[in-house]
Amino acid sequence: MSDAILNINYHETLDKIDSYEEYLSSVNMILDTQLWKKSLSINTIESYSDYLAIYSKGLYSKEAKNKIEEIKDKDREEWKLAKGKHTIESYTNYLKLYPSGIYSQKAKMEIDKLEKEEQQRLKDIEIAKEEEAWKLATEKHKLEKEEQQRLKDIEIAK
Numbered sequence: 001m002s003d004a005i006l007n008i009n010y011h012e013t014l015d016k017i018d019s020y021e022e023y024l025s026s027v028n029m030i031l032d033t034q035l036w037k038k039s040l041s042i043n044t045i046e047s048y049s050d051y052l053a054i055y056s057k058g059l060y061s062k063e064a065k066n067k068i069e070e071i072k073d074k075d076r077e078e079w080k081l082a083k084g085k086h087t088i089e090s091y092t093n094y095l096k097l098y099p100s101g102i103y104s105q106k107a108k109m110e111i112d113k114l115e116k117e118e119q120q121r122l123k124d125i126e127i128a129k130e131e132e133a134w135k136l137a138t139e140k141h142k143l144e145k146e147e148q149q150r151l152k153d154i155e156i157a158k
Helices: 011-013 020-042 045-056 061-085 088-097 106-158
Strands: none
Touching: 020 045, 020 061, 045 061, 061 088, 061 106, 088 106
8 A cells, every 4th residue: 555645634634525425534544644653662572463344355355364464474583483492582573573473372382381491400400419519528537537547447456
């Protein structure tokens, strides 16, 4: 749709109307254009879908459908990147760009899964550290007993 329509002077348009039908048509065009401008400024699938729900055959219906597809394509692209990296950060970045995107629920589930895996990994590291500390303490105790026994044996041998 031409930028000229987007920059309409509404008062001039309404002043040039000769019939009631022209008036209704002009008012409809003005409302259509205003809603389209609002949809553009919001620039989400929802905003364009709202526009199409009211103006399914409106002045900008084709552009609204194209914008929805563009957003979906970009959404899919970002999802592929996030999924390829498979990190909490990549999924979080996806959600910042597309909080209500096609894959937003999957992204949230992946974040939860990765956070749980990280918590488990940290627990496993802590357990391994504790086991190693216990093993070292046991070994130290054994060596101390052996040293005490050796000193006793030396004392007895004198």
